Amino acid sequence: MSSRIIALALDHVVKRTTVLRVLRASKFASYIKRKPTPHLKKHHKAKRIPFAKKHLNKVEFWERVLFTDENKFNLDGPGGCQYYWHVILKDPETYSRRGMRGGSVLVWAGVCQNGKTKIAFLEGKQTAVKYTQTILNYLCLFLQELQDNHGIREPIFQQDGASIHTAKSTQTFLSIHNIKILEWPAKSPDLNIIESVWGDPARSVYAGGRQFTCREDLTKQIEVSWRQVSVGYLKRLVEDMPTRIAKVIIRGGAGIDR
Numbered sequence: 001m002s003s004r005i006i007a008l009a010l011d012h013v014v015k016r017t018t019v020l021r022v023l024r025a026s027k028f029a030s031y032i033k034r035k036p037t038p039h040l041k042k043h044h045k046a047k048r049i050p051f052a053k054k055h056l057n058k059v060e061f062w063e064r065v066l067f068t069d070e071n072k073f074n075l076d077g078p079g080g081c082q083y084y085w086h087v088i089l090k091d092p093e094t095y096s097r098r099g100m101r102g103g104s105v106l107v108w109a110g111v112c113q114n115g116k117t118k119i120a121f122l123e124g125k126q127t128a129v130k131y132t133q134t135i136l137n138y139l140c141l142f143l144q145e146l147q148d149n150h151g152i153r154e155p156i157f158q159q160d161g162a163s164i165h166t167a168k169s170t171q172t173f174l175s176i177h178n179i180k181i182l183e184w185p186a187k188s189p190d191l192n193i194i195e196s197v198w199g200d201p202a203r204s205v206y207a208g209g210r211q212f213t214c215r216e217d218l219t220k221q222i223e224v225s226w227r228q229v230s231v232g233y234l235k236r237l238v239e240d241m242p243t244r245i246a247k248v249i250i251r252g253g254a255g256i257d258r
Contacts, residue, residue: 040187045253048185052248055241062241065156065182066143067194068110070122073222075103075212078202105218108134109226110142111194113238114150117142119226121219128167135170140177158182158192190256191244193237200233201225 040048055061106126110117120138122130139157146152157179159165174181189195204225205218212218247256 048253
């Protein structure tokens with residue numbers, strides 16, 4: 001909740017500025033941003049638990065996984081102000097995703113403990129045909145590099161359940177190219193480390209409240225920011241996967257803070 005709402009709840013016994021000063025001095029509250037989270041129904045949670053139990057404490061397994069996803073960068077910047085005072089002992093607040101104005105740039109990329117793919121800039125509405133072309137151009141070569149340069153014998157490809165990802169033509173393509181797929185529970189972006197990775201380029205792209213008037217300028221800035229994502233950071237995220245998985249079990253399949 002905001003400092004204004006807290007002051008109202010106290011029936012104006014104290015001023016908003018006083019509330020703000022106390023919050024800033026407190027060790028039990030921090031000013032953080034609400035994170036978007038998908039709505040998990042009972043059956044979603046039920047499927048997340050066995051997935052988590054199957055892959056709990058398997059650090060070597062996660063070292064073989066290439067986490068992938070699409071992401072959208074808006075010309076007019078990220079979502080509106082979603083910061084609030086968070087009481088540390090309570091669960092973080094969330095908000096629903098919604099469309100943005102000003103146009104956007106859609107990208108695809110993959111990350112693992114040994115590095116990252118080149119970032120792919122996607123044009124137009126994405127179809128299974130376009131998706132398999134992206135995989136061919138950006139994924140296949142990277143998977144081969146993991147085997148040749150890093151000794152990863154059987155890299156594992158992670159993707160979510162988007163329709164173009166699970167289309168028959170996509171599955172056939174992956175099978176033909178002998179790409180091992182990780183069965184992924186629905187509505188689980190909180191388990192995908194690339195969702196954390198996207199935050200770094202976004203902060204750099206929109207630093208200082210920067211906005212863009214054309215897609216070309218935004219694209220260049222995304223490329224620069226993507227190159228700055230370090231292998232050390234990716235390695236730490238992969239090492240943290242057992243912790244993420246354990247949290248899912250502890251929370252009964254519910255979403256976790258990432």
